[in-house]
Amino acid sequence: MTSTLSRALAHYPNRFDPGGLSELPEHLQETIRRRNKVLGPGYTLIYKEPVEFVSGHGAHLIDRDGNDYLDAYNNVPCVGHAHPHVAEAVSRQMAAVNTNTRYVQESLVNYAERLLATFPEELSKLSLACSGSEANDLAVRVARFHTGGEGIIVTRWAYHGLTREVASFSPTLGTGSPLGPNVRLIDPPDPRLVAPGSTLAEHMRNQVRGAIDDLERHGYRLAALITDCAYSSDGIFTDPVGYMKAVVEEVHAAGGVYIADEVQSGFARLGDSMWGFSRHGVLPDIVTMGKPMGNGLPISGVVFRPEVCEEFGQNVRYFNTFGGSSIPVAAGAAVLDVFENENVQQRALENGTALRTGLQEITKDSPYVAEVRGSGLYVGVELVKDRETRESDRSLTEDVINDMRDRRILISGTGTAANVLKIRPPLAFTSADVTRFLETFAEVAKDRLYQSG
Template identity: 50%
Template sequence: MSEQFSPTAGMQNGFDLALLPTLTPHEQAVVERRQRLLGPSYKLMYQHPVEFVRAEGVYMYGPNGEQYLDCYNNVPSVGHCHPRVVEAVSKQLATLNTHTRYMDEKILNYTEQLVETFGGGIGNVMYTCTGSEAVDLALRIAKFNTGGTGIIVTDYAYHGITTTVAAISTTMGKYVPVDQHVRTVRAPYAYHAEPGLDLGERLAADIEAAVADMQRHGIKFAGFIADSIFSTDGLLPDPTGFLQKAIEVVHKHGGVYIADEVQPGFARTGRNFWGYQRHGIQPDIVVMGKPMGNGLPIAGVAAKPQLLADFGPKVRYFNTFGGNAVCISAAQAVLDVIRDEGLQENCHQVGNYLLDGFKSIAKQYPSIGDVRGAGLYFAVEFVTDPQSKAPDQDLTTKVVGGLRERKVLISTTGPHENSLKIRPLLCFQKAHADQLLETFADTMAAVTAGKA
C-alpha cells in the first residue's frame, strides 16, 4: 500500500487495513462498508477496532453488552449521556432552536458565567461549532489586530482541520505543508531536557529567535498559540509557570497570545478551570471546544474586548449554528454539572490518586521512562532503556492494544507515539481509578512477558 493512502497516516493508534483478515467476519464487513461509503479519510482506532452501541457514565458498551471503561474521550467529559445534559438538550430541542440573530437571554446568561471563569481581562465570547473553527477565528482576530501574518507554534502541535489551522498544525504530515509564515519552537519537554535547564527561559528564547527570523524574511509577527498542556507534543504539564516568560516575549514584540484550551479546559487539569491558569498567565484570546457541550457541537473564542472593538464592526463574522439555543443549553448544563457535582475538585483528588498509582507501577518497569500528568490527564512514556531514553513505540502499541482487549480505552501521544494518552472522564471515581490501575498492571505484566 502506497504511503499516501496509508490508513493510519496522520493519526496515532490507528487501525491498519492490512490487519483486516485478523478480524471477525462481522468486523470485516463493517470495516469494508466504512471504506466503501465513507472513504479512506475516516480512520478507526486500535489494531483491533471496537464497536459501541450505547454508553452511560464512564462506560461504553458493545453490541453484545461488553462493558468498556472509557479513559480516553474528552468530549462527554462530565459523563456519557449525563441525565442533566440530556434533559436540557431534549427540552430545548422541543421548544426552540434557531440562529443567534434574535434576542435570547440563555446565551447571555451562559456567557456571563463563562466569562467569570477566566478571572479577569477576558470579556467577550464568540461562538462556533468546533474547536477548529474557533482557532481559525482566533487567528483572524490576531492577524487583524497586529497587521501581521506570522504565527509561532510548538514543533508537534495540532490545532484543527480548516485550511488555515491545518497549516499551523505541525502534526499533519508532509502532505499538509506548514504555512510559510509559520515558525516552530521546541515544546517544553522536561523529561528530555538537560539537567538544570530552565524550560521557560528556553521557550522564551526560542520565540525571540522565531520572531527575529520572521523579521529577516519580511514577515510581521501576529501571535503565538499553544495548547496549555501540550497534549499532542506528549502531554507536558510541568513545571508550572513556564509559560510566564513566553507570554512576556509575545507581548514585547506586539503579538497576541492564544491559549488553546480545547483539551485542558473545563476543569480537566484539576486545581484550575483552565490549563493556562496553572501557569499564572492571562492570555489575550482563549479558544475552547470539545468538552464544552458534552458531545453537542459548540465551541468558542473568548477575547479581551479591545481585540474585538475594531474587529467586530469591520470584519464580517456569522456562524449559523454557533451558539444556537440547543447547544447553549448543553453548555449550560455542563457548566452546572461541573460546579454542582464538584467535578473540578474530584478531578484533582482522583487525578492525584491515579498519578501516584501509575508512578508506583512504573517503578517495576525500566521501560517506563516517565509518568506525568495534571488533574485527569496523564502520559506514560515508554523507552528502550532509561539511559538513552530512546522511544519504544512498539511496546506502547502493545500496551494500548492489551488494554483495549481488557476493555479499557486509552490512546497514544507524542511525536514518536511512545507515550500513553490517558484522559478519563471528569466523573471518574476511585473505584474506576482502581479498575484502570489494576488493568494497566495486568497488561504490563502480560506484555513484558510476551503474552499480549
Template identity: 50%
Template sequence: MVNAFNPANAENLDAGLRALLARRQKVLGPSYKLFYEEPVHLVRAEGVYMFDAQGNRYLDVYNNVPSVGHCHPHVVEAITKQVATLNTHTRYLHELILTYAEKLIGTFPPELSNVMFTCTGSETSDLALRVARNFTGATGIIVTETAYHGITSAVSEISPSLGEHVPLGQHVRTVPAPDSLRGEGADVGETFARNVQAAIDDLKRHGVKVAALIVDTIFSSDGVYADPAGFLAPAVDAIRRAGGVFIADEVQPGFGRTGDAMWGFQRHGVVPDLVIMGKPMGNGLPIAGMIAKPEVLQDFALRARYFNTFGGNPVCCAAGLAVLEVMENEQLMQNAKSVGSYMKQGLAELARQYTSIGQVRGAGFFIGVDLVKDQESHEPDPDFAIRLVNGLRKRFILIGASGPEGHVLKIRPPLPFSRQNAEHFLSAMEDALREESARQ
C-alpha cells in the first residue's frame, strides 16, 4: 500500500500511539494498514477539518467519502431522525427508498432508469459483473493496468492494483491507462480504444468472448486521467461492437466530484450500460448502488434471486437523500469546479517552479500531481511523493498518493472545500515542496 505506516518503526512513536498499535495488531491482525510514517489518531471531524487526540486540526484534502463535509448537520439530522423511526428491508413497502431512487435516477440520462441498492462499491462491482455476464452470455473483462474495483473474489480478479499476490482471472485482460505524459500516441482516446480492441482480440484468440469494459471514469488508482474529456468514446464503441457492455465505475468520480458533471462518464459524452457508485453516496454510511439500463438488467433481475439485507434500508437512504439535498442547497458541484480549477492552476504554477512535478491532471476536486525524477524521462518518483505526503501531514494537511508506483499525489478534498482552504493547501504544498526539494 502506498503511504503505509511500517510497524517496525513503532518504537519511534509516543506511548499512547504504541498502545493503540499493539491493540490493533492483536485483534485486527495484519490486513489493517495505517497511513503515514506517524499514524494519525483521530477523535472528531467537522466540515473539511479533522482533529486528533491532542487537539491538532488537520485540513482534509484526501477524504472523498464524507463528501459533503464531515458530520454535515443536515445529513446527521436525517440519519438521527430515521434511525429512531424505522430501519428495515425492502420486502416491506417503504416510501423513502422510492423518493431517493427517483431523485438519484433523475441525475442520469434517461436510458439509465433502474437502480439496485447495495452496501459497498465492492458488492456493486460484483453485481455489475454478474449482470454483464448474464446479459452478454460472455465472461471476458477488460480493465486498466492499475485498476481497482473492489475486494470480493470475483472483483479482486479484475483489480490488478491489489498486486501480484491476488491473481487476475484468466478471462481478464488489462490495457494501459490513458496516460498523456508517458503513453504512446498523440491521441489519447484513439490509443486507448486501440488497446481495448487488442484486448478484445486477445480474449477472442483464447476462446473468451468479452462481456465488459469497466473503467473508473477518472482512473483514480491508475494515477488520475481526466483529459481530454471525451477520450473514452472510441473505446466504448469498440466494446459494444464486440458485443460487450460498458460499465462506468463512478465510485471515485461520481456525485459531482469532477465539477463538470454529476457523473464522470458525462464528461466523456458516453452513456454506460451499467454504473457503479459507492463511497460518497451516504457521506460515510455504507450505501452503494448500481444504475442500469432496464434491458441490460431485466433477464438477471427476473431469474436470479438477489436480495441485499441492508441494501436500500431507510437509514442509509435517508443519508443518501440528504447528501443530494446538501449538494443542491450548497451548490457543491459548482464549488468543486471553481475551487478545483483554482487549485489546479495553483499546482500548475508550482509545476513551473519545481521540476519534480511532471504533470498536474484532473477535474474539479480530483487532482493528480505526477512526480518525476526528471523532465525528460518522466521516470516516476514515488519516494518524493511519500516525502511530500508525510511533509504535508507534519503541516497538518491530509493527502495521499496513487498510481502504479505511488508517484501521483491524490488530492481529493470534501466538496465544501473553499478557496481559502485551497490557498492554505497550496501554501503548505509550496512549503513542503521547497523543503523536500532542498533535501534531494
C-alpha cells in the first residue's frame, strides 16, 4: 500500500484493520485473503470484525449463520432489502426486454412523468444515468455550458462522487485526490460557527460571497454551488432551515446555478419533504439523484429547469447506454409504487422522530455527547472528549460503532473528524426496529458514554 493511499484511508471512518485478519473466524479470513488477491486497489471493509450477509428483508440483513442484523446504515435499498414488489418488477422486465433511450419506451416516459410530478413544476426535464457520480458529472457539465463559468463551490468535507471531474470537488476523498484550482470550500451550515450577533443565513451568504470573490480574483467565473442537502460527509447538518434563500440569491447574483445533490437526502430521507431542498423553500436550478432511486439497481437522475439545459441539449450529444434502460426504469417505477402504497414518507418522519427523541433522552446526561441532530431517518450523534470543549473523539466513536455491530446493529461514522455516528437506515425501518435500536444503544451508552475508557 502506498503512503498516499495510507494517508487517504487513515481518515476513512470505521475501517477494518487488515492487521486483525488472524483474529477473524477461519472462513472469513479465507474469503478476505481471496478478495485481497483479486480486487483492485482502494477497496476497504468496515467494522473491526467484517460481516458477510446472504439475505435480507426490510431493514434486516441475515449472515451465513442465520443471525439477524438490524441495518441502520444502508440508504441504497431505501424501501427495504429484497422488497418483493421491486424484485418482481425487475424480474418481469428482465424476462421481457431491456432497451435503451434510443428506442421509444412508454415505461420510461411514464416513469419520468411520475418522478417529475414530485418536484416543483419549474423542474421539468429529466436525464438518467447509472450512478450519483455520473449524475453530478452531467450536472456540472450543463452548469458550465449554461453559465460560461468554471468555478465550483462545495462544503469543506463534501462528497459528490468518484469520476475524475467530480472527485475534483469532493474534498472528503482526502489529500490523495487533489481538488481542482477552480474549486472553493465553504463551511457547512453548523450554527456553532456563526459569530455572535450574526445569523446562519448571514454566515453562509458571507462564505459564498467570499468564495465567489476569490474565484474571480483567480480568473474563474462561478458555474455552480453544489450542496448535499443533508451535509452527510460534513457531519449531518439538516437544521435550522431557511438560510439557503440567502445563499441561492448570492449564487444567482454572480451568474451561477445552484445544484441540489439529493443522492443522500432525497426520496423522503429527511421525513418532512420528498426532497431536502424543499425544506428550505428554495428552487434549485439542477437536482441530482442516485442510490435510492432503484432500491439497489444502478439508476441515477438529473432534473433541470428547462432553460438551464436547453442549449446544452441542442449542442452536446449525451447518451448513456444503461441510463434510462428498461430494467433500471422498472426498478425506479416500483420504488415509486412502494412510496405510494406504503406511505413511506410518513413512516420515515414518524420513526425518525421517535429515533432521534430516544437518542436525545439516552445521551442527555453524557459528558461525551455534544449533540444529537438530523431529520427523518438521517441522524448524527456527535461524540467528543468533553462536552464543553467539544474536542472530537474518533476512538470513542469507533468503539461505539463496533459495540453496536457486535450486538448486530449496523451504523457507521462521518464528519470532518470522523466523530459523528451516522445512523441512516433503509426507509423500511419500523417502530419495532426503532425500539430494538434504542434498547441496544442504551446498553452501549451505559458502557461507553457514561464513563471514561
